[in-house]
Amino acid sequence: MTRAGDGRAANRRFAIGLARAFGGAIIFGLPLLMTMEMWWLGFYMDRGRLILLLVVFLPILVGLSYFTGFEKTSALLDDVIDAFVAYAVGFVAAAVILTVFGVIEPGMPLGEIIGKVSLQAVPCSIGAALARSLLGGEPKSEQDEKRRETGYAGEVFLMGVGALFLAFNIAPTEEMVLVAYRMTEWHALALALLSLVLMHGFVFAVQFHGQADLSPHTSWWSAFTRFTAVGYAVALLISVYVLWTFGRTDGVEPAHILMMTVVLGFPAAIGAAAARLIL
Amino acid sequence: MTADREPRKNRNASEAPLAEWVVGGLGLLLTAAAIAVLATEALQRDRTPPAVSVAMLGVNPQPAGWLVEILVSNDGGKTAAALSVEGSLAGSDGIVETSQATIDYLPPYSRRRAGLFFTHDPAGLELELRPMGYEEP
Numbered sequence: 001m002t003r004a005g006d007g008r009a010a011n012r013r014f015a016i017g018l019a020r021a022f023g024g025a026i027i028f029g030l031p032l033l034m035t036m037e038m039w040w041l042g043f044y045m046d047r048g049r050l051i052l053l054l055v056v057f058l059p060i061l062v063g064l065s066y067f068t069g070f071e072k073t074s075a076l077l078d079d080v081i082d083a084f085v086a087y088a089v090g091f092v093a094a095a096v097i098l099t100v101f102g103v104i105e106p107g108m109p110l111g112e113i114i115g116k117v118s119l120q121a122v123p124c125s126i127g128a129a130l131a132r133s134l135l136g137g138e139p140k141s142e143q144d145e146k147r148r149e150t151g152y153a154g155e156v157f158l159m160g161v162g163a164l165f166l167a168f169n170i171a172p173t174e175e176m177v178l179v180a181y182r183m184t185e186w187h188a189l190a191l192a193l194l195s196l197v198l199m200h201g202f203v204f205a206v207q208f209h210g211q212a213d214l215s216p217h218t219s220w221w222s223a224f225t226r227f228t229a230v231g232y233a234v235a236l237l238i239s240v241y242v243l244w245t246f247g248r249t250d251g252v253e254p255a256h257i258l259m260m261t262v263v264l265g266f267p268a269a270i271g272a273a274a275a276r277l278i279l
Numbered sequence: 280m281t282a283d284r285e286p287r288k289n290r291n292a293s294e295a296p297l298a299e300w301v302v303g304g305l306g307l308l309l310t311a312a313a314i315a316v317l318a319t320e321a322l323q324r325d326r327t328p329p330a331v332s333v334a335m336l337g338v339n340p341q342p343a344g345w346l347v348e349i350l351v352s353n354d355g356g357k358t359a360a361a362l363s364v365e366g367s368l369a370g371s372d373g374i375v376e377t378s379q380a381t382i383d384y385l386p387p388y389s390r391r392r393a394g395l396f397f398t399h400d401p402a403g404l405e406l407e408l409r410p411m412g413y414e415e416p
Contacts, residue, residue, distance in 0.1 A: 010296035018302065043386040044358040044416045047321030051314050058310075078295050081303035088306030091313070109388045111320040118313040 021086065021128035025093040028127025028165070033097050033120055037172040041246060042116030049245045050119060057122055060164070061086050063157055064129040082129070090125030091117060126165055155276065156230060162275025163235040163268035164242070170267045171242045180260040188262045195235070195262075195269040200228040202273030228273075235268035236261055242268075329385065330355035333364050333408040336392070344398040347378075349408060351393055353385045359413035360384050366395040368404040375399055384416065
């Protein structure tokens with residue numbers, strides 16, 4: 001085939017990938033696009049924290065592209081381009097859907113519109129980046145063959161992405177705060193234990209999925225320490241970060257911040273543990 | 280970093296097709312523009328409290344009375360949440376009727392439309408509109 005023909009074929013493959021990315025952005029972004037607390041956060045959340053969120057997400061998108069991205073990539077530069085493509089898709093998908101919902105209107109101040117769209121672009125961009133692994137048309141065996149060896153650091157990274165995604169979906173809601181207020185310390189303790197048990201159940205399931213350099217011979221303690229405990233710690237750290245980003249920790253006493261962290265840590269832990277099964 | 284990757288023809292060059300560069304560039308542009316707008320806003324934003332004013336847009340006769348449509352504006356630098364506004368109709372011997380509306384969120388430099396229902400015709404009476412109170416989000 002000629003060079004030009006190669007280019008055309010590559011562009012065509014990219015167009016298909018782009019369509020999938022929009023599908024992924026909408027599937028992953030829709031729950032938050034239809035959450036009113038997210039619209040409000042778009043204009044009242046701290047600008048510095050929103051900018052930090054957009055910046056922090058770039059390396060995460062680069063990493064996602066490296067491990068699972070919607071285009072087969074082979075150079076770091078390609079992963080960076082992929083990350084920006086995911087952001088582009090996220091921004092456009094969020095802007096279109098928020099406009100159709102009447103959440104953003106022409107008369108609004110620019111800061112309000114940009115705030116609402118860029119906050120929603122973040123979860124949408126995760127969906128865009130994951131679209132290839134979730135919506136890809138390739139046969140499963142071929143995908144597995146192409147899948148990168150992730151290594152331990154990669155496993156922890158993917159757990160972090162899973163935790164971040166679920167935490168991000170729950171943290172803006174009022175219910176999260178309400179649950180934390182209803183709970184006693186004993187409830188929190190029970191929830192932390194339940195999180196760990198469920199996480200370990202997922203890790204156990206992954207063990208037989210033939211991944212995560214775990215084999216059926218790996219000892220219970222080794223798996224627990226290296227994956228469950230580390231995953232839960234990552235889930236809790238990400239929970240605190242997400243709570244702080246959404247201003248949930250402002251003016252709240254440390255003991256109650258810990259309660260909220262454990263509450264948000266529950267979905268985050270499930271997200272972390274399930275990430276390896278899904279991604 | 281690249282040692283464990285799949286073999287390929289050219290180790291340094293990107294294999295991304297042109298379209299991908301274009302869309303990626305768009306993403307870079309959108310992200311940079313969003314950050315620029317947000318940063319400008321953060322630096323310039325005045326932290327003045329909400330400055331809320333209520334203006335009447337019009338009066339509509341309704342089966343059960345009258346509807347006064349209002350425009351609530353915030354010219355301050357902070358968001359007012361759970362903002363309540365009150366309208367009162369006063370005649371020669373004092374207030375005849377009051378009505379209230381609550382606006383969930385009124386962002387800085389923004390306007391929201393609302394309505395107040397009255398059983399008396401505002402035409403012959405004096406209508407006073409004022410914000411009552413809010414909560415910081």
